[in-house]
Amino acid sequence: MSGLPDILLAAVTGFGCALFFSSIPVGPINLTIINEGSQRGFKWAWFIGFGASIMEAIYCALSFTGFSSFFGNPGVKAVMEVLTFVFLLFLGAKFLFVQSVNLPATPLRAAAEKIEARLEQKLHPRSAFLIGFVRVMGNLGVFLFWIVLTGNFMSHDWVADALWPKAACVGGVALGTNAWFFALCFAVSRGHGRFSEATLLRLQRLSGVCLLVVGLFDGTHIVWQLARHRMALTS
Template sequence: MALSFVEGFLLGLGAAVPLGPINILIMNEAVKRYKNGVLIGLGAMSADMLYLLFIVFGLISFVNQPIVLDALSIFGGSFLIYLAYLIFKNKDAKIQTPQETIKHPKNSTLYLKGFTLTLINPYTIGFWLSASGYVAAKELDTFFTIFGMLGAILLWITVMPYLVHKAKHKISQNVSYWISVISAFLLFGFGIMMFINLLAF
């Protein structure tokens, strides 16, 4: 059981830690407000849990179809490009503005951003299919492995935005501008890569 939890925890970190669209979005929001970053992360974690349920109940085969994956690539690429546009548009926003003067997005909007971006990302399906194959091959305890995975993801989406938010006072306005520009560029790149991969197959 302990081995299953540890292996699951490491798999969860493998899903959560790499720099991808979700982590870029979490960091971009956490600079403004800690809660914003956590809500993005919780939305992403909910989508991960949904795919885990699909795997546990044998429903993932309905999602892992070429037509479904192609549709997800189209929506996912478009959504990433849209998010890149929003971040680029607000690149000049002042990060040291008093909180009471800032108009923050609704909690539900932030949650849905994280949920939608993870749900329509074909790479999410690929990761969880690989993870489920790994768990089956090593004959790990399913419950403790999933518990470890979710524990690692929850730890990451609460600690990482906290560290980013605490460091915001050391970030100059010029650095904040370039963080937004680079974030927008990376998200745009991820979106374009989805379309390129779609056309390549």
């Protein structure tokens, strides 16, 4: 059985990462909450965020379930650390130099929008909860994002390869996304939707700076590991 420190570390990791990445203001759920919250109030907007957070947690759980043995390989761990470093720098630079809050057209985004449209046609979400749930379900980028992120968690041993640490991480993800969406819904309902494009751009660029800092920290960690490994070989 996993020890309590492993479970706490996994929960804090899931909560912190979900809180940070959910707060990047370019996502479709954030924009939906801002638009809907200003028109229909706090309760409606919060249920959209709640539905989205449940689907985020499900994608996180699926990432752990389907790829845990794959990420346990030492070679794969090393590759995931490098890919995460590149991924964070790419996202950070993209958000830092963005010129508009509108998401750029990409093949992945186009595919996600088609899937989302088909799901909405079949399921006909009427409640706020289902709107948030279905929009995240149809977004392939969210699932790919969690595959990369959970691989990074396991490569750094932040989440142990056991049931309870993984469950704690998924629970932390659900709490972290809910915490951000609650804060956003409250701010929107109090501000009556007064979120200008300039404000969103500033938040987006701040997110880019934070991602670059995290990426550089991750790169420093990789260099330190390589140096330690080389010293061990020469000693």
